[in-house]
Amino acid sequence: MSRSVVIVDAVRTPFGKAGSLYAGTRADDLIVRAIRGLLERNPKVDPKTIDDVAIAAATQSGDQGMNIGRSAALLSGLPNSVPGYSIDRWCAGALTAVTTVAGSIAMGAYDVAIAGGVEHMGNHPMGEGVDPNPRYLAEKIVTTDALAMGNTAENLHDRFPTITKERADRYALNSQLKTAAAYEAGIIQKDLIPTAARNPELGWSVATVDEPPRPGTTMEALAALKTPFRPGGRVTPGNAAGLNDGATAALVMAEEKALELGLTIKARMVTFAFAGVEPEIMGYGPVPSTIKALAKAGLSIEDIGLFEVNEAFAVQVLSFLEYFGIADDDPRVNPVGGAIAVGHPLASSGVRLILNLARGFEAHPEVRYGITTMCIGLGMGGTIIWENPNFKGGK
Amino acid sequence: MATEMIMPEGAPEEVVTNALVREIDLAPFSANGKLALITLDNGQDHNRPNTFGPKSLMALDAAITDAAGRDVVAVAITGKPFIFAAGADLSALAFLTEREQSLAIGKLGHDVFRRLGTLGKPTFAFINGLALGGGLEVGLHSNYRTLASTALTGLPEVFLGLIPGWGGATLLPKLIGPERAVQVIMLNALANNTMLKAKDALKLGVVDAVYEPADFLEKSVQFAASVLNGSNKIERADYSNDPAWESALATGRAAALKKYGGAEIDAPNRALTLIASAKSNSLSEGFDAEDQALADLTMSDPLRASLYAFNLIQKKRKKVEGAPKPALGRKVARVGVVGAGLMASQLALLLLRNLKTPIVMTDIDQERADKGVAWVRGELAKLVEKKRMSEEAARRLSLLITGSADQQVFANCDFVIEAIFEELALKQDLFKKLEKIVSPECVIATNTSSLSVEAMSEGMSNPERVIGFHFFNPVAIMPLLEVARTSKTDDATTATAVNIGKELKKTMVITKDAPGFVVNRLLTRFMGEITDAMDEGTPADVADNALRSVGFPMSPFELVGLVGPGVALHVAETLNKNLGPRYRISPTMQRLVKEGVRTFYVKDDSGKFVPNPAAVALMEKGDKPSSAEEVRMRALKALAEEARMMLDEGVVSTPAEIDICMLLGAGWPMVLGGILPYLDREGISEAVSGQRFHPAGVASL
DSSP states (O other), X not given: OOOOEEEEEEEEOOOEETTSXXXXXXXXXXXXXXXXXXXXXXXXXXXXXXXXXXEEOSSOSGGGTTTHHHHHHHHTTOOTTOOEEEEOBTBTHHHHHHHHHHHHHHTTSOSEEEEEEEEETTTSOTTTTOOOOTHHXXXXXXXXXXXXXXXXXXXXHHHOTTSOHHHHHHHHHHHHHHHHHHHHTTOGGGGBOOEEEEETTTEEEEEOSOSOOOTTOOXXXXXTSOOTTSTTOSOOTTSBOOOEEEEEEEEEEEHHHHHHTTOOOOEEEEEEEEEEOOGGGGGGTHHHHHHHHHHHHTOOGGGEEEEEEOOSBHHHHHHHHHHHTOOTTOTTBOTTOXXXXXXXXXXXXXXXXXXXXXXXXXXXXXXXXXXXEEEETTTEEEEEEEEOTTOOSOO | OOOOOOOOTTOOOOOOOEEEEEEEEOGGGTOSSEEEEEEEEOSSOTTSOOOBOHHHHHHHHHHHHHHHHSSOSEEEEEOBTTEEEOOBOGGGGGGOOSHHHHHHHHHHHHHHHGGGGSSSSOEEEEEOSEEETHHHHHHHHSSEEEEETTOOEEOTHHHHTOOOTTTHHHHHHHHHOHHHHHIIIIIIHHTTSOOBOHHHHHHHTSSSEEEOGGGHHHHHHHHHHHHHTTSSOOOOOOOTTOTTHHHHHHHHHHHHHHHTTTOOOHHHHHHHHHHHHTTTOOHHHHHHHHHHHHHHHHTSHHHHXXXXXXXXXXXXXXXXXXXXXXXXXXXXXXXXXXOOSHHHHHHXXXXXXXXXXXXXXXXXXXXXXXXXXXXXXXXHHHHHHTTSSOHHHHHHHHHHEEEXXXXXXXXXXXXXXXXXXXXXXXHHHHHHHHHHHSOTTOEEEEOOSSSOHHHHHTTOSOGGGEEEEEEOSSTTTOOEEEEEEOSSOOHHHHHHHHHHHHHTTOEEEEEESOTTTTHHHHHHHHHHHHHHHHHTTOOHHHHHHTTTTTTOSSOHHXXXXXXXXXXXXXXXXXXXXXXXXXXXXXXXXXXXXXXXXXXXXXXXXXXXXXXXXXXXXXXXOOSOOOOHHHHHHHHHHHHHHHHHXXXXXXXXXXXXXXXXXXXXXXXXXXXXXXXXXXXXXXXXXXXXXXXXXXXXXTSOO
């Protein structure tokens, strides 16, 4: 009874630096803006027909609490009849929101769903309210390192000595340059929903671009940054994603429903997989999850023409590329840059990968398959394999 | 260029509304260039709206200069969350001592606001929340306006005794035409400051577009971009040759005369003149005329009285003078209403809607009790029909109200109020019976209008739980509640009663248990002078019209028609017995009641009110007629005399309590300050008792 699941559209708010652009804006207002912007772009979708609204947040309290999925649906002005729920898989929240509603669509329970995520890391600093079970350390289930993401990135450098700080910095620089070029070409702006942002001291503004990118970055500047996670370390604020605020939302549908409504299909889901690794090297998660997903799809890594890999840390992307024998600057990987440049509001990032991939599919009809993948705290990876609906044959 | 001005001595420190400027890139909205957005924000939450005093105006002036000087294609202005701006900072107005100061503040507002209309770049007001008076005028000066769908707007100046004097009286008629401008500036303001809902503001043309609050700013920027890139063309009509000018102005004038019972009141008259001028004047001429009108009105006693009354109403709504701590009040989970007549049923409905507790009504037989319950349920059904209550809410409340012929149903009540026939012996008997049924803590309240509450509690074993709870007709609408304490009423009882009054959303005045309390005592004394004059031989129309110029909402005989001669006479008789012969019993009134003639006026065939021949025939015809002026003076003097006596007797603790009673219980207008500021400024207070009620400056220049 499995049905084809497609992405019809995906959008996001511009991302901000924590404590800056959206310091006076609520997290729920961000996700509401993304949802309203998404539906405004897709007037053929009758809000009444939305079967569910799955919204992810890594911290589910305050303005990200109250069942953020249902709350966002109500605040967005969706009919009362449209339900909603919350998703948490830390950084892979939105990615999991998409796979979860996709499962529901594939088995025929849903036709139309909204999946997305929000993270206001200014309002909810990482680690807010966590209460790790003392058994973790007492029984050595994980080492202390595993709970601080920066340390897990340093651990990856230890594990893969060929990935040097210089390589990580160069990767980071490239991400900034690719993002700058994509902005120049007007690619990124296409999926940004202008978002009102208030600062009590400065007044209202409307954000139309991401705040985090540093297009002027140089290798020298990156080399000079401190390594906050350990003395003499390799992970710096320059080769890692920052602390950010933002929201994303995707319209996920049964392919037959999208065709019936005459909607454009942006990406067709092939399969997906999540997999675990040692929590101490959580950044390595995309490797096993991608191996698993490829196996399910009956594809090999050579079949993949576009990669959207979340850049929590440069080292973590490089460990993935190295495993699969892909060059650090392979043009198939993150062609418009990644989280190191635009930011990583944790649970929202999954849909950002998807919307970037969809733009890549549009630009590359010769590509048949692409993947979106990301690492997840406490040692996991998640991968979705997508088929390009624009594929016209070729390699 | 705007020049800074210094506020007068004694004026409270201005809460400055800052004006912050940021730029928004219009490219994502399909227009070229940038928009400078000015945010009005006084740094406080929505409970303290943005307002404009001199410093705020200078801040806006600086922001406009800043915005206009930037490399932008347009300038827009918006507010802080939920609030655009609530208009001029009224707190300083009462401290202006020189006409020049008043003129200067009017001019300063014009000088700053009008820059928004003459900037050389398109200007937009994104009215994201409440916009009143000067707040809306900021929008009217701008070239285009968007409005949040939940925001209320309006020009309440005429309601306050002012005119929309920062451009509104000139700009609005030119923008939306005479009929609609009269609706907003005159009719709405005079209808107790009715504000515009967003859909009405859009329909009237006050704004160009309405957007939901969730993405109001984004949509407003989109709107601006669509105007700037030419895809959205907003057309403005020219109303200078509109055929409706005369009829619109006549409608406005009629509304003002009706509101003030035929009196010529400055504020509405000046507003009408300004609206009329807007037919053909230039903006500069209009604004200059507004400045003059504003200065004249600001430096007038009626405006000062009006501001006093406005502040008094705000203050008294929150704080009940002399009320014990609310925590002393007892929980009220079940309420009894003795009687099931119309008054009792109205009380039951009001209590039911607000307290949402079980309510039992009793009457002498089950049929009457059932009739009362049925009336209440019928009213609930009407509310559902008018979509003012959900079916579920009505169902819930309908189940809570029951009726019985057996007073034992009051056994578990925490609060019982009686509204039976106004006769002391009956009520005394009732209270003694009730005491045997209810607990010793149960509050027993009476809605008597003129009998002694203390006398009702005589002989009771727990007289400390008896209190007067006097509503005004119609009880659902009239905002005043007189709470009368006897010498024995304890604090727990008073606190319980006041807590209930708060739930009923009434403004309360605690009075001593004195005959007629405040409103009926003053009204009856006043009426007595009119009927007296008539009985002495003054023609009825002369007597009745003698006070037209004051501004009372209705003439004395219109008032009698409303309350009914029977009730009026009954109260007069009670006060005559308890307060003395200055409360006279009019033989005319006695005859009217005896013959069942209810009104002094009837509608003739053309629908006009004319003297009722049946009433005229019954009038006492004395041989000592008075002139209108004599009638006016004796009536006003009687008010001053009675008010002074009430203060001396300690019926209420301050003159302000008397004013709030007359404002909210009798509907007397704010321009009179209730009544005492008017008696002060007419010299009547001093003539009667050698002293004013309010020190000069409190409710006067």
